[in-house]
Amino acid sequence: MNIIDRRLNPSGKSLANRQRFLRRARAQIMKSVREASGGRSITDIAGGERVSIPMDGLREPSFHRSAKGGTRDHVLPGNREYVEGDTIPKPERGDDGDGGPDGSPDGGGEDDFHFILSRDEFLDIFLEDLELPDLVKRNIAKSQSFIPARAGWSVTGSPSNLNLVRTMRNSLSRRIALKRPKSDEMKELEAKIRGLEESGDDPELLSELRLLFDQMLTKSRRVPYIDPVDVRYNRFEQLPKPVTQAVMFCLMDVSGSMTEHMKDLAKRFFMLLYLFLNRRYKHVDIVFIRHTHEAKEVDEDTFFYSTETGGTVVSTALTEMKRIIRARYSPTDWNIYAAQASDGDNTSSDNATSAALLEHDLLPLAQYFAYIEVGAEYKDWLGRETDLWRTYKVVAKPGGNLAMRKVRVRSQIFPVFRELFSREGVNAIL
Amino acid sequence: MPSSDAPSLLFDGADWDFDKVRRVHDSIEEIATTEMGLSTYPNQIEVITAEQMLDAYSSIGMPLMYKHWSFGKHFAADESMYRKGMRGLAYEIVINSSPCISYIMEENTMAMQTLVIAHAAFGHNHFFKNNGLFRQWTDAKGILDYMDFAKGYIMRAEERHGHAAVERVLDGAHALMNNGVHKYPRKKVPDLAADLQRERERQAYFEQTYNDLWRTLPKSPEGVHESRELADRKARLGLPEENLLYFLEKTAPKLAPWQREILRIVRHIAQYFYPQRQTKVMNEGCATMCHYHICHRLHQKGMISDGALLEILHSHTNVVFQPAFDDPRYSGLNPYALGFAMMEDIKRIALTPTAEDRDWFPDIAGCNDPWGALRAAWADYRDESFILQYLSPSVMRKMRLFRLHDEEQAKEIKVAAIHNERGYRDVRQTLARSYDIGRMAPDIQIVDVDLEGDRRLVVQHRVADGILLDEAEAVRTLRQLANLWGYEVRLIEVSAETDVVFKQHEDVGPSE
Incomplete structure (x- = not known):
């Protein structure tokens, strides 16, 4: 009898099946995920999700007999009281459990399939076909660190990189090719010789065998077991290491004109961006800069929850960002993203300064700069463009790395986010 | 080792370790082989976690299984139920292989492990090794290697032909899995010598039974000619054929060799599980009987404590619980309960028979060898024949079985038989039939193919008891069948008795 402890076996044996299942149900799951995400808060989104999807395409049909009809x-x-010949009235809708597996009409939900998506799967599907714009090119051009990667074999190297399998394979083929006598054969012959020596039976054969043995011995000395030509080492190549860290600047206007609702919209957008960056980079730093007529780097709580009064001068925030980049986040080592949320107000004298700062100092450094203009839920702002919007519009070029969107209600956040990052040529399903 | 005169407990307390498991296994083995005469494959006990148990669930209990989305779906469903606490997990899973692999869960207490080892590693194991169906249809030594091959083959096919192409074949094969088994051993292809011999015997028989009267019979009418062509074609294709997967594998015109191999793999797996589908009651009954007896013997010998026995009995009682038909918990006859009750009764009949038992079971009544009688039953029967042979009046009375007769047109359901002198045989026969998959599964056969015309495949459902196929499911399955066949498929439902056509479904073509 054997007892085997399988508990330490790698878990997730059914992972491949699960991936196949998710791929199969992709369209349905995607729809369900998108629908679900509209009404939920961002922190929930990150927490995995119970989804139910229609059974289309997930059925496993087989021939079986109908539950109705026939004898x-x-x-x-x-049995308690029945005797032979008793009759029982048939239940009207086959509902009152008479043992038959009648399908009870449980309403429309019967056909849906429920299961739980993990957080990662949820985000994968949710953020699918979103891409960080123009990333790879800049990364590799600027990367300075290297990682070793396996690249074939070499005949020189340090002993720690010795490749035993290759070496022994070469050695074996050389030994076969040069007909080096095998140690088994030599041992056998030696034993035979010893036998003959002891018995002294056949001196002629003995001398013959001795000669043969001597020949084999010299041959095996001449053809070494392992020759320097056999030896192989693992070879490593130095590959440039892409920058895998990013910093995300959150800029927000906190002057009196920003309502709670606007801040909420902004927060949602920031968090989505954070989740997204987190999946693309190993390490993501966040810098919160809030501004009125002057800008300050603050922590998250202060950023979202403390109020401040004052005017609105956007360029202060941009200057602060520029200062922080210079001080802490060298663009060679960091991918820089910025998201700015504002209601669009700015002191008119500041517009030109802001535009110049953005265009000449910040955009060249940043991978991407998103400007989100948040508006009041019920305010009709059709046709009227805000100061900041007009200012930024001049700077924004098609194909550039400045993107601008307006958001008024919560449900617009996800579509706008997807729109900003959707992969080129892919129309996001909204 | 505990000696018989100085018995000592095999374990104490709830915690288990490998040492205790081994000791318990050895003691159980002694009881099983010497007292009960069980003969088993060598055991391999594997300890797994709850998550691994879920894994095993989703891939129909096999330790090695190829990858398919449906297993992922089952896993997701099981997991979701388990997480919500709506369903517990089985204490064990056992695999019909040699060595016989039993999975036990790490969460179980030592008493539960004892129960599980007695149940799976000896009860099921003995049944797998000795039951005729398993011996005939499954190869316990080869199954794990075969599954390994199957998994690798399908993985390579996926690499080579793409996931979508392989998935399409597997979907089709899974839909027809229940129609992919040979129910009878294949006829041996006769060799020349045997053929000659048979021909000679036939001649001799003709000569012996020659009667001039036959010559005077009128000749069969003309017009048989056309049906001869049909008969010829059928003979060449081996029609009618009820093993749909086998037929497709051999004759589907559009399949590539690798696709045929996949059909073959699924067919082999279906065949491997076919005996299990026919022996649920017996298999579980045998295992329950074994654990019940073994655990009692361990207790009698002083090897397990009263507490452990009580814990075991508690689980045992849950397992064999049979709610009455009007109980909200009722969901059909519990195979554990039925099997255990019948086998306990066989033991009783062998040891202390009543006059009625001597009447009904003259062979085994009072033979004083209960395990011998049980071993014979375990070896030679399947559920249907076992119930037909061994369901005793006393069990029927105890379970208060009765038969309902339900006709579609009638307004009322009739109580046709109950557990009395007049009803015993009736109830027993009906119950036995309901365990005959040959009767309960629809009888579906391929009857004709127009190979020279549009290559339409004609499938027939021979309707028994007026019960047609579930329409929506049938159409979906036909679609899968058409995908494999490559051309249109037609399903006709005809009466098994009169060949009257009940229903002809619309022709279904392959999906694009």
Whole structure:
């Protein structure tokens, strides 16, 4: 009898099946995920999700007999009062459990399939076909660190990189090719010789064998077991290492004109961006800069929850960002993203300064700069463009790395986010 | 080792370790082989976690299984139920292989492990090794290697032909899995010598039974000619054929060799599980009987404590619980309960028979060898024949079985038989039939192919008891069948008795 402890076996044996299942149900799951995400808060989104999807394409059909009609006989246990010949009125809709597996009409939800998506799967599907714009090119051009990667074999190297399998394979083929006598054969011959020596039976054969043995011995000395030509080492190549860290600047106007609702919209957008960056980079730093007529780097709580009064001068925030980049986040080592949320107000004298700052100092450094203009839920702002919007519009070029969108209600956040990052040529399903 | 005169407990307390498991296994083995005469494959006990148990669930209990989305779907469903606490997990899974692999869960207490080892590693194991169906249809030594091959083959096919192409074949094969088994051993292809011998015997028989009267019979009418062509074609294709997967594998015109191999793999797996589908009651009954007896013997010998026995009995009682038909918990006859009750009764009949038992079971009544009688039953029967042979009046009375007769047109359901002198045989026969998959599964056969015309495949459902196929499911399955066949498929439902056509479904073509 064997007892085997399988508990330490790698878990997730059914992972491949799960991936196949998710791929199969992709369209349905995607729809369900998108629908679900509209009404939920961002922190929930990151927490995995119970989804239910329609059964289309997930059925496993087989031929089986219908549950209705025909002549049937059932044997049931637990008879109490029936005697042979009794009759029982048929239940009207086959609902009152007479043992038959009648499908009880449980309403429309019957056909849905429920299961739980993990957080990663949820985000994968949710953020699918979103891409960080123009990333790879800049990364590799600027990367300075290297990682070793396996690249074939070499005949020189340090002993720690010795490749035993290759070496022994070469050695074996050389030994076969040069007909080096095998140690088994030599041992056998030696034993034979010793036998003959002891018995002294056949001196002629003995001398013959001795000669043969001597020949084999010299040959095996001449053809070494392992020759320097056999030896192989693992070879490593130095590959440039892409920058895998990013910093995300959150800029927000906190002057009196920003309502709670606007801040909420902004927060949602920031968090989505954070989740997204987190999946693309190993390490993501966040810098919060809030501004009124002056800008300050603050922590997250202060950023979202403390109020401040004052005017609105956007360029202060941009200057602060520029200062922080210079001080802490060298563009060679960091991918820089910025998201700015504002209601669009700015002191008119500041517009030109802001535009110049953005265009000449910040955009060249940043991978991407997103400007989100948040508006009041019910305010009709059709046709009227805000100061900041007009300012930024001049700077924004098609194909550039400045993107601008307006958001008024919560449900617009996800579509706008997807729109900003959707992969080129792919129309996001909204 | 505990000696018989100085018995000592095999374990104490709830925690288990490998040492205790081994000791318990050895003691159980002694009881099983010497007292009960069980003969088993060598055991391999594997300890797994709850998550691994879920894994095993989703891939129909096999330790090695190829990858398919449906297993992922089952896993997701099981997991979701388990997480919500709506369903517990089985204590064990056992695989019909040699060595016989039993999975036990790490969460179980030592008493539960004892129960599980007695149940799976000896009860099921003995049944797998000795039951005729398993011996005939499954190869316990080869199954794990075969599954390994199957998994690798399908993985390579996926690499080579793409996931979508392989998935399409597997979907089709899974839909027809229940129609992919040979129910009878294939006829041996006769060799020349045997053929000659048979021909000679036939001649001799003709000569012996020659009667001039036959010559005077009128000749069969003309017009048989056309049906001869049909008969010829059928003979060449081996029609009618009820093993749909086998037929497709051999004759589907559009399949590539690798696709045929996949059909073959699924067919082999279906065949491997076919005996299990026919022996649920017996298999579980045998295992329950074994654990019940073994655990009692361990207790009698002083090897397990009263507490452990009580814990075991508690689980045992849950397992064999049979709610009455009007109980909200009722969901059909519990195979554990039925099997255990019948086998306990066989033991009783062998040891202390009543006059009625001597009447009904003259062979085994009072033979004083209960395990011998049970071993014979385990070896030679399947559920249907076992119930037909061994369901005793006393069990029927105890379970208060009765038969309902339900006709579509009638307004009322009739109580046709109950557990009395007049009803015993009736109830027993009906119950036995309901365990005959040959009767309960629809009888579906391929009857004709127009190979020279549009290559339409004609499938027939021979309707028994007026019960047609579930329409929506049938159409979906036909689609899968058409995908494999490559051309249109037609399903006709005809009466098994009169060949009257009940229903002809619309022709279904392959999906694009």
